[in-house]
Each structure stands twice: as structure tokens, then as C-alpha cells.
Amino acid sequence: MGVRSLGYVRLNSPDLKAWRSFGEDFLGMMRVEGNTPDSLYFRIDHYPPRLVVSQAEEPSLGALGFEVLNKRELAQLVSAVEAEGIKVSTGTDAERAERRVTGLAKFDDPAGNPVELFYGPILDHVRIQTPLVSSFVTGDMGMGHVIVTAEDVETTFDFYSRVLGFIERNTAGPTYFMGCNPRHHSFGIAPTPGPGKLVHIMVEMATIDDVGLALDRAADMNIPMMNTLGKHTNDQMLSFYVYSPELYAVECGFEGLRVEHEEPTYEITEGALWGHKFTPPPMPPS
Numbered sequence: 040m041g042v043r044s045l046g047y048v049r050l051n052s053p054d055l056k057a058w059r060s061f062g063e064d065f066l067g068m069m070r071v072e073g074n075t076p077d078s079l080y081f082r083i084d085h086y087p088p089r090l091v092v093s094q095a096e097e098p099s100l101g102a103l104g105f106e107v108l109n110k111r112e113l114a115q116l117v118s119a120v121e122a123e124g125i126k127v128s129t130g131t132d133a134e135r136a137e138r139r140v141t142g143l144a145k146f147d148d149p150a151g152n153p154v155e156l157f158y159g160p161i162l163d164h165v166r167i168q169t170p171l172v173s174s175f176v177t178g179d180m181g182m183g184h185v186i187v188t189a190e191d192v193e194t195t196f197d198f199y200s201r202v203l204g205f206i207e208r209n210t211a212g213p214t215y216f217m218g219c220n221p222r223h224h225s226f227g228i229a230p231t232p233g234p235g236k237l238v239h240i241m242v243e244m245a246t247i248d249d250v251g252l253a254l255d256r257a258a259d260m261n262i263p264m265m266n267t268l269g270k271h272t273n274d275q276m277l278s279f280y281v282y283s284p285e286l287y288a289v290e291c292g293f294e295g296l297r298v299e300h301e302e303p304t305y306e307i308t309e310g311a312l313w314g315h316k317f318t319p320p321p322m323p324p325s
């Protein structure tokens with residue numbers, strides 16, 4: 040029992056125009072219409088939109104959506120989360136309809152990051168079309184991965200591993216990388232003071248040319264680079280990172296490691312075998 044994959048990410052943003060261009064013209068996701076006319080919905084596969092950006096005055100993480108097997112497992116996980124003293128709310132009909140899921144539960148993790156558990160994505164069977172990207176790698180590995188922060192990493196790690204069923208893949212000092220399917224990590228937690236927040240989102244593309252072409256688009260569109268092309272030591276992902284409109288990092292990856300069996304955890308001492316040269320974020324517009 041436990042979370043099966045990262046299903047979706049929801050963001051709140053004051054600048055949907057920037058996100059529309061970032062999602063559609065840079066990342067190459069398929070923009071579709073959804074239930075809320077002024078939200079952006081992006082598909083990358085046969086699932087309901089994996090990235091949803093909603094209009095808001097302040098940027099924030101709306102939710103990390105984690106998929107579970109079915110109704111029974113959702114009920115079991117909700118009980119387990121409630122047993123930790125965390126308040127869980129059931130998704131309303133409107134929330135389930137907007138996310139295109141059959142069952143939905145919502146709560147904040149111990150660091151304050153908004154989490155949603157869902158089962159039963161409602162497929163629409165309109166063929167995915169992403170002309171800029173040959174395809175995104177999802178399937179049994181879900182949408183990709185996310186890294187969030189926590190002031191108390193140990194407590195948050197304990198919650199995700201013991202309660203939600205994530206498996207520790209490796210550590211990098213105080214940072215944990217965790218898996219819930221063959222993707223090396225679907226989730227990570229890094230320490231920072233204050234409430235939890237989103238650090239980065241990774242989507243995996245099917246070919247090295249997809250990543251190279253995305254690199255060209257970033258340059259053409261003046262999207263600020265965070266990490267140059269490089270290869271990670273833990274998931275072996277060939278990738279680069281840019282800054283999104285709200286300066287979350289977004290990683291475009293290729294050929295990340297599949298971990299088919301549970302393996303002992305390990306510590307890494309470098310993030311990259313090569314590349315990933317870091318540039319700090321541009322100053323946010325005042």
C-alpha cells in the first residue's frame with residue numbers, strides 16, 4: 040500500500056500569460072481546456088492534465104497530486120494520515136471534476152506542503168499531441184519528480200516513508216530522494232527554514248534530441264538557465280534546469296534510471312557527474 044506515482048502538480052500564479060508560453064512554447068506540453076476558464080491545463084500523456092496553473096494574486100504551490108491504486112487504498116491511506124493527527128478533507132464534487140479524478144483527499148504534509156491523494160483518473164482519449172517533444176516519459180513512472188522543502192526534514196521524511204509508503208533511494212547530506220515506482224525518485228525533501236515550498240519539477244523527455252531542442256528553445260525565449268546540461272549522480276538523468284516564471288526550477292531530463300527492485304540507500308557527495316553549472320536566479324521583478 041502507498042503512493043504509486045506523482046500524478047500531477049497544481050500551481051497558483053499571478054502571471055498565466057507567462058505560464059502559458061512556458062508550458063506550451065518552451066516545455067512543449069499540450070494545452071487543453073478545463074473546467075475553470077481562467078486556469079491553464081497542460082497534458083503530457085493520456086492522463087488528465089498533469090500541470091495545472093490557476094490564477095492567484097500570489098504564486099504558490101497549489102498541490103502535489105499523488106496517485107494511489109484504488110478506492111480501498113485511498114481510504115486506508117486517509118486513515119493512516121489521520122492517525123498522525125493530520126486533518127484530511129475529502130475532495131468536493133467540483134474539485135474531483137476539475138481534476139478529472141474519481142476519488143480525492145487533501146491535506147498538508149508535516150512541512151506545510153499541500154498534498155492531494157487521488158485514484159481513478161478519468162481519461163478522455165483525445166490523442167496527445169506535443170509537436171515540440173516526441174513524447175514525455177510517464178507510464179508506470181508517473182508525471183516526473185518534485186523536490187520540496189521542509190524545516191524539519193526528518194519528520195517530513197518519516198511521514199512520507201512510514202505513512203505514504205515512499206522508499207528512500209539516497210541522501211545528499213540532509214536532502215532525501217524517495218521513490219514510489221521504478222522512477223529513481225518521484226519526490227525529494229530539502230531542508231530550509233520556514234514553511235515548505237516547491238523547489239523544482241522534473242519532466243522526462245523521450246529522446247536526447249527532445250532535451251537538446253528544449254535547450255535551444257530556452258535560449259531563443261530568453262528563459263533563465265539555472266543548471267547547464269549535466270548528468271546526475273543519483274538518477275543518472277541527463278538534464279538541464281531553467282527558472283520558471285515564479286523561479287521554481289524546472290528540469291528537462293532524458294533517460295533517468297529505472298530502479299526495478301528495492302535497493303539499499305546510499306549517500307552522494309556530488310549532484311552531478313559532469314555539467315549542471317549553477318546560475319543564481321534573476322532578480323524577481325519588483
Ligand SMILES: [Fe+2]
Nearest residue numbers: 184239241290
Ligand atoms: Fe531533479
